[in-house]
Amino acid sequence: MTQGQHDAATASETFVNVVAGPGTGKTTTLIHRIKHLVERGIPPSQILVLTFTNKAAHELVERLKVSGIAGAADVWAGTFHAFGLEFLRKYHQIFGLESDVRLADPLMQVRLMVSTLPKVRLKYYLRLQNPYDWLPGVLGHIKRLKEECLTVADYRARLAALPPCEPDVANEREDIATLFEAYETAMRAEHLVDYVDLIALPASQAKRDRTSVAQYIDHFSHVLVDEYQDVTEVMVDLLRQLALNAQSFWAVGDVRQAIHHWRGASIRSLMHFDATFLSTIPGATVRRYALDLNRRSTPEILELFSCAGIHHALNDRMPLEPVTAYRPSIGVIPTLYECDSKLSQAVTIAQRIDGLVQRGVPYRDQVVISRKSANVEQIVEALENLNVPVLHIGDVCQRPEIKKLLCLMELLCMRQPRSLVGLISEPAFRMPPQDIEHLIFLTRKGAGLSMQRGRWLWLPTPGLSPAGQQAKSNLALLLRGLKRDSRPWDFVSKVLLDQRYGLPNPADQTIQAHTQRLATWLFVYAVRNGDGDIRQARLSQFLLREELRRRIGEKLGDRGLPPEARVLDAVSVMTVHSSKGLEYPAIHVTDVDDASYGANRPFAYDVRGLDLIPPEVLNSNGAEFMFEERVERNNLLYVALSRARDYLYLYEISGWPRPVPLNRAAATSLVKRSGVKVPPAPIIPLPLASSTVVPTVSYEAFQAYMSCPLQYHYRYELALTAEQEIDVSIRARWAIMDMLLTVARDGTDPNTAFQAAWALHGLPDRTEDPGLMDDAIAATKRGLVVVNSVGGAVEEGMVSEVNGVRIELPWMIADKGQLHWIRAQTGIQYTLSQLRPMMLDINGSRRPSAKIYSIITDQHVMDGPSRQVASTSVYKMAQRFAAGDRSASRGRHCGRCAYLSICANIP
Structure with a gap:
């Protein structure tokens, strides 16, 4: 450890704020903090470590296992939400919940509100509008208010104190309040909680009646928080309660890595750390420590992302902490490529990737980072077309191997077997078009139930061709014992696990085959996990739920890949947000422009959300809110650049404004070159009519x-x-x-x-x-x-x-x-x-x-x-x-x- 890490790990103050820039060893410092506490005689079971993601919690637990710290397994380490869930299970009776706490996921929340709509009267939203189109947005506003610890009454009172607004805005605000009230009532009636409740309910109960939960809330004498810059107000509220009777509160964070303002996180608590906590305990002490040695990046890369940290909206208020490089130079300077087009950018990236492979940097050690999800999908497709091995799942439901499984489910659940069309690429199940048409006719509406919803598979079906009869027999064998009210897990067990349908040949070790296995694993995980309340639906319900999830913008199995996937030799592609907390030998940052990373809001910025929940409602103001947005955009560039260890390449499209730090960077930290020149794709003329008959x-x-x-x-x-x-x-x-x-x-x-x-x-x-x-x-x-x-x-x-x-x-x-x-x-x-x-x-x-x-x-x-x-x-x-x-x-x-x-x- 460096002296800075040692000082932070052994700090004696009540409240400790550790500023840990990229690559400065925050996790190592946190582990040594735990080691220091245990060596002082603190029982490990009284140490609480809170993280933001399951991945971070898993990494921390693994590090603790190999740390050699006595009793390390007794340290409570996990996410804020896991802590809250354990709390609610322990005290479920206080909140009128079941012992097996039912957690409402976003789809459950939407469906609950859809069933509630007939009981509420609205002014802006109409019952003639499909609620699946607008309810997710309203629930997002409700979540935002709850994250700020605001009730319906608080929201209405704060709106009333603001100047008058346009009638349609006033009506929509009133509808949000009405629906907020209805939402809370419905959730209580169904004994459900949402993700914010996992944090808000423990905090509010501790404030309201601490003695009722003191056994748990006051059990931890030392509280540690990782990635403190990402906390929301409701998390700060919980942390205040945890810290109230604790001996120390130790938080590590970096305000320049705060990139979740868009979902409610605020940098105010970190910027005003002293004021946030000192008032809670009379006589408490507070100190700020800074880690000053970067062990991750080369000096050139450190210089470049430090430039992004200096030419930054924060710098006037919080100057960048000086950090020095531990590693020597390897003689490689980050490079910015100016490309003529998206195709030019893709070709340039592919050449750089292959060039690094030739220099001994495998594909698995290279990551392509983009600001937007749409850019990720574009670059994945482009790199695959250029024969670059890419490890990317995307939307699980749109992958061919998963579509076939869904088609098999649909054959058992839908009235007509239209899903046979989705199986025509499977030799064993391919039916001639005339056979599909015949089966659809036999199962038409009004033809009776005997053949519908997959029953035709096990009944004589005259009129099918020999090929159709063979496909029918093969399907009947695969789906034997299953029906529309079977459990999805039974379907997975029989079709995938028992009969191995759809799984690549074990001898196939290509990236494509591994990607199929990973996509199938994600699908199986989603099926096994069930709904938000851990209940297993029937096949028909499962299909309906997944259809509605897509409708509200959710994806099946929307979770990260398992750590084991890291060994596959393929390039990863992800957003800046997904790259947070990661580091790789080589980083490629695409579509770099000032709109994504600069001071000004993007051209298509939607201000309606600010009309509905004005910053003043959130204990802020317009100027401060815009400042935090600027900070977040600047932080996104800082985070993207700081993921790299050895090689850093940036790519921009000609004519797009360049972020200020890249114009200010010295020649020792950034060189500028032209991307590969690619002739424009030929314009393909529109096809001519295939018939003289006017359709x-x-x-x-x-x-x-x-x-x-x-x-x-x-x-x-x-x-x-x-x-x-x-x-x-x-x-x-x-x-x-x-x-x-x-x-x-x-x-x-x-x-x-x-x-x-x-x-x-x-x-x-x-x-x-x-x-x-x-x-x-x-x-x-x-x-x-x-x-x-x-x-x-x-x-x-x-x-x-x-x-x-x-x-x-x-x-x-x-x-x-x-x-x-x-x-x-x-x-x-x-x-x-x-x-x-x-x-x-x-x-x-x-x-x-x-x-x-x-x-x-x-x-x-x-x-x-x-x-x-x-x-x-x-x-x-x-x-x-x-x-x-x-x-x-x-x-x-x-x-x-x-x-x-x-x-x-x-x-």
């Missing part, structure tokens, strides 16, 4: 094609059923549009038409869901205002011809040449942009203008036909449609696609 498609179907041609093919050409749960909000919108059509076209009495449409779609009455009924009536009235004010005639059967495709338009109201289109949805500006190219030729005539109304938002937009139709996406997609292009289009919509498991197979 006809409905507007709804063409919209599906615009989103993804393959999804259109599955839904409209193959007529594969979606079999997705349709939310009541969507069915209510259908009912409203049906009602408006009959009123506008047939003159039907509005009340009669409404009741008929409501009943037709099986919607709840007012007593069951008053909010839905009220919002539907309000939207209906808006639609009736349009119908009555326009005074034109309903026009049906309109067909627009765009670039060789006939698009059948929905009904509209025509008045003096102008089209009036009533829509029960948001996003009408986008709808107008899609309609404008079609207005050039509707039933052979040009329509001069169109007005689109949203009866959901009570807004409208108006414009004329496109002026440059050939440049519109509608025109280009029409040409692809006519040419028969049915390729998959990847994007955010994939998470909502009903056909994800069979994509991109075409029978």
